[in-house]
Amino acid sequence: MTTTPHLVSADYPYARPRRNRRDDFSRRLVREHSLSVDDLIYPVFVAEGQKLQQPVGSMPGVVRHSLDTLLPVAESCLELGIPVLALFPVIDPSLKTPEGTEAANPDGLIPRVVSALKARYPELGIMTDVALDPYTSHGQDGYIDENGYVVNDYTVELLSRQALVQAQAGVDIVAPSDMMDGRIGAIRAVLEDQGHVHTRIMAYSAKYASAFYGPFRDAVGSAANLGKSNKLVYQMDPGNIDEALREVAADLREGADMVMVKPGMPYLDVLRRVKDAFRVPTYAYQVSGEYAMIKAAAANGWLDHDKVMMESLLGFKRAGADGILTYFAPDAARLLRAQR
């Protein structure tokens, strides 16, 4: 057999990239990125009631919990080593109003769940969503004027009250997901003023107006409230990327400790740009629609569930994420443990 190295590469045969790929030991030795349980944040849905484990149709494997059924989930996060649990509320429709004032009720669902979790499992990080959409009768993330426009500055006031109530309940990280201008600075000022100097802010800095949030809106029950309206007047246009850098810069100036890009898989380029430009703790949200796609394909036998799940999470690390919010967190943590 004759070889024609000059047709393959000028470096061949001195450089054979396949040498390092030949064995497991050398593949591990040269691996540039890997996923660890420390990278995972687990988003969960919590509602009033007892013994609740209500399946979310469009998110197989995800349920709405009441506090009593959430406690064992928190315990298993601790046991698996998942650092943070992120809470999203399912609010009783009778409590929803145009201003979403229930969001700042100190005796509301989220403050009660936060205090209970922190009392029982103080070492587990707890993160809360700062946004009005689960609480408003119209399903928007803020207060709307007579034309249906989401009013920025008054919404920021409401969000600051919501964040303060969460901090008072003892939450570790508040995560404003609303995309109002100036809300990080306003929330930081209120927290500092009230002595909550340790409360971290993870800013949803580049949150795009995405159709991938559909199953989440089923889960928290805001889809019906939102109806046919959209969030284009405050969430980012999927065509933009320089704008994401300006949004991140503003949130950092205003006092964010961590920033986020959302959704995840279709926006890995944004994640990479943000990480390279700022070198700050940067997170990605693998959102409900991304989860649903993988679950649906796996259920049909079209994709290998575990392999695709792990590959998708590794992709976030390669793109520069310091961590990932993912509904796969416990499954991924269990697999990582089994692989050790």
Ligand SMILES: NCC(=O)CCC(=O)O
């Ligand atoms: N603030 C959270 C969302 O807006 C949606 C997340 C998801 O779709 O998983």
Ligand SMILES: [Mg+2]
């Ligand atoms: Mg912004």
